[in-house]
Amino acid sequence: MTPSGLPARVASRWLSRQASVRFKGAKTGKAFRILYRAFVESMVGKSLTVDLHPRKSMGRQTGHVTSQDLDRGHIRIFFLTGYPPYALRNIGHELTHVLQYKRGDLAFEGNKILWKGHPYMTKEEYDVLDYAGHGNLPWEAEAKREGEAKAAAFLRSAPTALRGKSPALDYMFDNDLL
Numbered sequence: 001m002t003p004s005g006l007p008a009r010v011a012s013r014w015l016s017r018q019a020s021v022r023f024k025g026a027k028t029g030k031a032f033r034i035l036y037r038a039f040v041e042s043m044v045g046k047s048l049t050v051d052l053h054p055r056k057s058m059g060r061q062t063g064h065v066t067s068q069d070l071d072r073g074h075i076r077i078f079f080l081t082g083y084p085p086y087a088l089r090n091i092g093h094e095l096t097h098v099l100q101y102k103r104g105d106l107a108f109e110g111n112k113i114l115w116k117g118h119p120y121m122t123k124e125e126y127d128v129l130d131y132a133g134h135g136n137l138p139w140e141a142e143a144k145r146e147g148e149a150k151a152a153a154f155l156r157s158a159p160t161a162l163r164g165k166s167p168a169l170d171y172m173f174d175n176d177l178l
Contacts, residue, residue, distance in 0.1 A: 020049040031168035054081040063090035093147030
């Protein structure tokens with residue numbers, strides 16, 4: 001078993017995969033697909049297959065990640081569409097959780113949630129947290145901070161890296177819409 005609780009054969013297969021970003025669910029325009037794909041690849045390189053599921057509504061959530069398909073090398077990220085910088089922050093937040101899991105910082109053992117190798121709480125305790133309590137969890141605080149920082153850094157470099165890939169993106173860059 002790896003620190004994240006994955007069997008070693010699954011973890012090695014997962015970590016050796018080429019990155020692939022696929023879109024599922026709500027329709028997303030070509031410009032946003034280019035933007036979101038480039039952002040995911042800037043955060044995780046070529047180590048994951050990520051299915052992005054844009055949603056127009058998610059109740060109180062702005063995003064979540066599922067990893068039930070890790071044995072097949074898939075991560076699914078559900079996120080709110082809308083203003084692209086916010087969507088990028090949400091994707092960055094969820095990808096930070098994936099990276100926490102990969103590093104072994106965030107793990108699951110039965111019904112326990114482990115943070116940095118130590119039992120932190122049970123899944124039942126997690127499920128009843130309110131919004132403020134959820135935001136105070138150490139892995140959530142890190143994901144918020146990292147997601148915002150990664151999205152901001154990406155948006156500073158995106159005009160140079162993505163110029164010419166889409167007329168709509170060029171228009172957004174030229175008019176400071178991102």
